[in-house]
Amino acid sequence: MTGKLRIAVGLSGCGVYDGSEIHEAVLTLLAIDRNGASYQCFAPDIPQVQVVNHLTGKASQETRNVLVESARIARGSIKDLREYRAADFDGLIFPGGFGAAKNLSSFAFDGSDCTVNDAVAHAIRDTKAAGKPIGALCIAPAVVAKVLGRVDLTIGSDPGTAAALEAMGAHHRKAGHGEVVVDRAAKVVTTPCYMLDSTISQIAQGAEAVVKALLTLAREG
Amino acid sequence: MTGKLRIAVGLSGCGVYDGSEIHEAVLTLLAIDRNGASYQCFAPDIPQVQVVNHLTGKASQETRNVLVESARIARGSIKDLREYRAADFDGLIFPGGFGAAKNLSSFAFDGSDCTVNDAVAHAIRDTKAAGKPIGALCIAPAVVAKVLGRVDLTIGSDPGTAAALEAMGAHHRKAGHGEVVVDRAAKVVTTPCYMLDSTISQIAQGAEAVVKALLTLAREG
Numbered sequence: 001m002t003g004k005l006r007i008a009v010g011l012s013g014c015g016v017y018d019g020s021e022i023h024e025a026v027l028t029l030l031a032i033d034r035n036g037a038s039y040q041c042f043a044p045d046i047p048q049v050q051v052v053n054h055l056t057g058k059a060s061q062e063t064r065n066v067l068v069e070s071a072r073i074a075r076g077s078i079k080d081l082r083e084y085r086a087a088d089f090d091g092l093i094f095p096g097g098f099g100a101a102k103n104l105s106s107f108a109f110d111g112s113d114c115t116v117n118d119a120v121a122h123a124i125r126d127t128k129a130a131g132k133p134i135g136a137l138c139i140a141p142a143v144v145a146k147v148l149g150r151v152d153l154t155i156g157s158d159p160g161t162a163a164a165l166e167a168m169g170a171h172h173r174k175a176g177h178g179e180v181v182v183d184r185a186a187k188v189v190t191t192p193c194y195m196l197d198s199t200i201s202q203i204a205q206g207a208e209a210v211v212k213a214l215l216t217l218a219r220e221g
Numbered sequence: 222m223t224g225k226l227r228i229a230v231g232l233s234g235c236g237v238y239d240g241s242e243i244h245e246a247v248l249t250l251l252a253i254d255r256n257g258a259s260y261q262c263f264a265p266d267i268p269q270v271q272v273v274n275h276l277t278g279k280a281s282q283e284t285r286n287v288l289v290e291s292a293r294i295a296r297g298s299i300k301d302l303r304e305y306r307a308a309d310f311d312g313l314i315f316p317g318g319f320g321a322a323k324n325l326s327s328f329a330f331d332g333s334d335c336t337v338n339d340a341v342a343h344a345i346r347d348t349k350a351a352g353k354p355i356g357a358l359c360i361a362p363a364v365v366a367k368v369l370g371r372v373d374l375t376i377g378s379d380p381g382t383a384a385a386l387e388a389m390g391a392h393h394r395k396a397g398h399g400e401v402v403v404d405r406a407a408k409v410v411t412t413p414c415y416m417l418d419s420t421i422s423q424i425a426q427g428a429e430a431v432v433k434a435l436l437t438l439a440r441e442g
Contacts, residue, residue, distance in 0.1 A: 015293035
C-alpha cells in the first residue's frame with residue numbers, strides 16, 4: 001500500500017457529558033496526523049439525546065445536533081456519517097465520551113439492551129465486512145460490542161461496565177493507562193482512556209497507542 | 222522554587238468560530254501537564270457574543286455562556302475568571318480561536334479600537350504586576366496587546382492583523398510554525414498556531430513551544 005492511510009473518526013457531539021470527550025477526540029486526531037495518516041471526521045446528523053451544562057453537570061432544556069456540535073472539534077471539516085463508505089478509508093475509530101453511550105447508542109440508559117444508531121451500526125458492519133480495522137476509546141467499545149458481539153475488548157477495569165459488555169457477547173480484558181487490547185481476528189483495537197482516572201498526558205498516551213495499533217492492522221491489510 | 226508550577230488557562234468558549242479553538246486549548250493543557258506543571262482553567266461568566274454553527278459557518282439565534290461552554294474543554298473543572306488571582310499561579314496563558322477576539326475582547330469587530338472584557342484585562346494586569354509571565358496563541362496576542370500596549374509579539378504573518386497590533390502600541394514580529402516570540406522584559410510569549418495554515422501536529426508543536434517558554438520565564442521568577 002502506498003500513500004497515506006486514511007482514517008475515519010466517528011464523533012458524537014462536543015463535550016464529555018453529552019458528546020465526544022474533547023481531549024480523547026483531539027488527541028486521536030493528533031495521533032493520526034503524527035503517525036503519517038490522514039483523518040476525516042464523521043458524525044450522525046441527529047438531535048443530541050441530552051444537552052448537559054458542563055459547569056453544573058445538569059441536563060438543560062436546550063436542543064443541539066450531534067453533527068453540528070461535532071463540527072466544533074473538526075473545525076467545520078466533517079461529514080454526515082451516512083456518507084461513510086468503508087471502501088474510501090483504511091480504518092474507523094471512535095473516541096469516547098457519553099455521546100458514544102447516549103447519541104451513538106443508548107448504552108448509558110439501557111446497558112446491554114441498548115440500541116445503536118443505524119448509521120453507526122452500518123459504518124461498523126461495513127468496515128468489518130471490508131476487512132478493515134476498527135478502534136474505540138473509553139466507553140465507545142460498548143457500541144462496537146453491541147454491533148459485533150463476539151469480540152475481545154477493554155473499557156479499563158469497571159466491573160459493571162465489563163459485565164454489560166460480556167452480556168452483549170464480548171470478552172472483556174482489563175487494561176491500564178496507555179494499554180491497548182487488540183483482537184486480531186475481529187480487527188478491533190480498544191483502550192480505556194477516561195474510563196480510568198487519568199491525566200491528559202495519559203489520554204495522549206492511550207490515543208497514540210490505539211491509533212498505532214489501528215494503523216498496524218490497516219497496513220497488514 | 223519547589224513543587225509544580227501552576228498555570229492558569231484563560232478560555233473563551235468551545236469552538237474556533239465563537240470560542241476557544243479546541244485543538245489549541247487541549248494541546249495547551251497537554252503541554253502544561255507533559256512539562257510537569259499543573260493547570261486550572263478559567264473563563265469569563267458572560268454571554269457569548271455569537272453562537273456560530275460550525276457546520277455551516279453561519280451565526281445562529283442561540284444564546285450560550287462563555288464559562289458554561291468553556292467547561293466542555295475543561296471537563297467541568299473551571300472557574301469564573303473573576304476568581305483568578307495572580308498570587309495563586311506562576312503564569313497565565315490564552316489559547317486562540319475567535320472567542321478571544323469576540324468574547325474576551327471585541328477585536329474581531331473593532332480591530333485596534335477594541336475593548337477588552339474587564340475580568341480579562343484585570344487578569345492580564347494582575348499577572349504583569351506580579352512579575353509573572355503571560356502566554357498567548359493564535360489571535361489571543363491581540364488581547365494582550367490591547368491591555369499591555371508596548372510589547373513584542375506575533376500573530377504569524379498576516380499583514381492586516383499585524384498592523385492592528387502595531388496600532389495598539391505593540392511591536393509585531395513574524396513567526397512560523399512552532400516559533401515563539403519572547404518579550405523578556407514584558408514576560409510575554411506568543412506563537413501563531415492556527416493564524417497560519419496548520420496541521421494539528423504543528424499546533425501541538427506551537428503549544429509545546431509556547432508553554433515551555435512560559436515555564437522557563439516562570440522558573441526565572
